[in-house]
Amino acid sequence: MGPDEIIHQSLRLKIMATLNALPRGDKIEFPRLKALLKATDGNLGAHIGTLETARYIAIEKDFADRKPRTRVSLTATGRRAFESHVAYLRDLIDGGAPG
Amino acid sequence: MTITRDEATQALGEIGAAAGRATEFKTYARMAPFLMIWGLVWMVCDLMTQFAPQWGLVWPIGVGAGTLASILLGFSLPRRDATPEQRARSWRHMISWLLAIVFLICLSLVIPMSGLRETHSLCGLVFGFIYLVVGIWTGWRMATLGIALIVLTLLGFYAVGHWYPLYMGLVSGGALILGGLWLRRI
Numbered sequence: 001m002g003p004d005e006i007i008h009q010s011l012r013l014k015i016m017a018t019l020n021a022l023p024r025g026d027k028i029e030f031p032r033l034k035a036l037l038k039a040t041d042g043n044l045g046a047h048i049g050t051l052e053t054a055r056y057i058a059i060e061k062d063f064a065d066r067k068p069r070t071r072v073s074l075t076a077t078g079r080r081a082f083e084s085h086v087a088y089l090r091d092l093i094d095g096g097a098p099g
Numbered sequence: 100m101t102i103t104r105d106e107a108t109q110a111l112g113e114i115g116a117a118a119g120r121a122t123e124f125k126t127y128a129r130m131a132p133f134l135m136i137w138g139l140v141w142m143v144c145d146l147m148t149q150f151a152p153q154w155g156l157v158w159p160i161g162v163g164a165g166t167l168a169s170i171l172l173g174f175s176l177p178r179r180d181a182t183p184e185q186r187a188r189s190w191r192h193m194i195s196w197l198l199a200i201v202f203l204i205c206l207s208l209v210i211p212m213s214g215l216r217e218t219h220s221l222c223g224l225v226f227g228f229i230y231l232v233v234g235i236w237t238g239w240r241m242a243t244l245g246i247a248l249i250v251l252t253l254l255g256f257y258a259v260g261h262w263y264p265l266y267m268g269l270v271s272g273g274a275l276i277l278g279g280l281w282l283r284r285i
Contacts, residue, residue, distance in 0.1 A: 005100045010113065017114040021121035024184055036120050086114065089107040 004085040006054045011039060012047045016082045019057060019074035027060060027071035048072060056081055123238035127282035129192065130233075130241070133169055134282070137226075138275025140165035145268025148215065158215075169196065199229060216256065216263055223252030223271055244278040 007016050014037050022028060028036075034044050051057045056078030060071045074082070102110070144161035147154050173193040203225055212218050227248035234242025251271050259266040 003100055003102050008100070008102065008110065013110055013113055014117040017117035018121040021118035022125060023188060026125075032124070036124055037117070086111070089102070089111050092102060092107040093104055093111070 003088050004081055006050060006056065007082060007085045009047070011037065011043065012051055015044075015047060015051060015072075016056065016074070016078065016085075019072065020079060020082050022074075024079075025073070027073040030070040030072060033072055051078070054078075054081075119238075123240075126233065126237040127240065131279040131282040132172055133196070134244075134275045134279035136168050136172065137165055138272045138277075138279060140272075141275060142268045142272030145219075145264040145272060149262070149264040149268065166197075166200065169193075199225070219264075219267055220252050220256040223248055223255075223267070227252060240282055244274070244282075247274055247278070 007013055015033070018033065018036055019028065030044070030048075033039075034041065037044065039047075048057065048059065052059050055075055058073050058075050060073070062069055062071075140161045144157050147157040151157075170193065173189060203222060206221065206225075207218060212221070227245050229245070230248060231242050231245030234240070234245050248271060251274060252267075255263055255266045255271065
């Protein structure tokens with residue numbers, strides 16, 4: 001078991017940690033995620049695109065009160081990958097994984 | 100790709116901080132509308148008590164309306180596509196708050212209270228301490244709101260005389276409404 005290179009980038013790690021902390025199945029709106037992570041539109045958008053390409057997150061675009069809305073959620077694949085990456089990090093600190 | 104132990108420790112720290120902030124946000128988003136409902140109930144009932152004391156039923160009606168609004172809001176929170184886990188969690192939240200109200204009613208039965216001032220202050224203190232405990236586990240804004248409610252209630256109880264209902268309505272009821280708005284701003 002090795003590190004997940006897609007997840008390990010700092011902002012993507014925070015995105016995954018945030019989504020993983022939400023109740024299973026919950027979606028978070030893009031501006032709210034941006035505020036929580038103190039990220040910029042462009043930076044967050046780029047990293048979310050990377051995570052979506054890896055099928056770690058799902059992006060849902062719709063309209064709420066006639067305004068466009070983008071919501072992000074963690075997929076089952078993403079949750080497994082995140083848990084695996086966290087396990088790797090813990091293992092590394094405990095001396096089990098090569099580091 | 101190689102990760103050192105220091106980098107792993109730092110990454111786990113970032114994960115913990117991000118997860119904590121997400122939990123804080125979810126708790127605030129869930130509690131804010133309830134705080135505003137009860138702040139409004141508090142404000143309306145207190146102002147009526149101060150300026151139209153002949154309306155003796157204002158508190159039972161206000162508390163009934165607030166409870167009904169909270170139940171309806173609690174039912175509306177889980178979306179149609181909510182998972183069973185999300186629905187179960189909503190139920191647990193609703194039951195917890197209803198139990199807090201039942202606890203207060205039980206307390207008022209075994210501890211005789213001489214009037215609205217005592218009953219009202221007890222409610223303010225109990226909910227203030229609940230918000231404080233929730234805040235200790237979730238985030239400083241909630242804890243701050245709890246402390247503010249406790250301090251304002253004690254201040255009103257000991258320092259405000261005839262204008263106690265007006266004070267509690269504007270200051271404590273207002274604090275709940277503003278607190279709800281403040282929690283939504285995260």
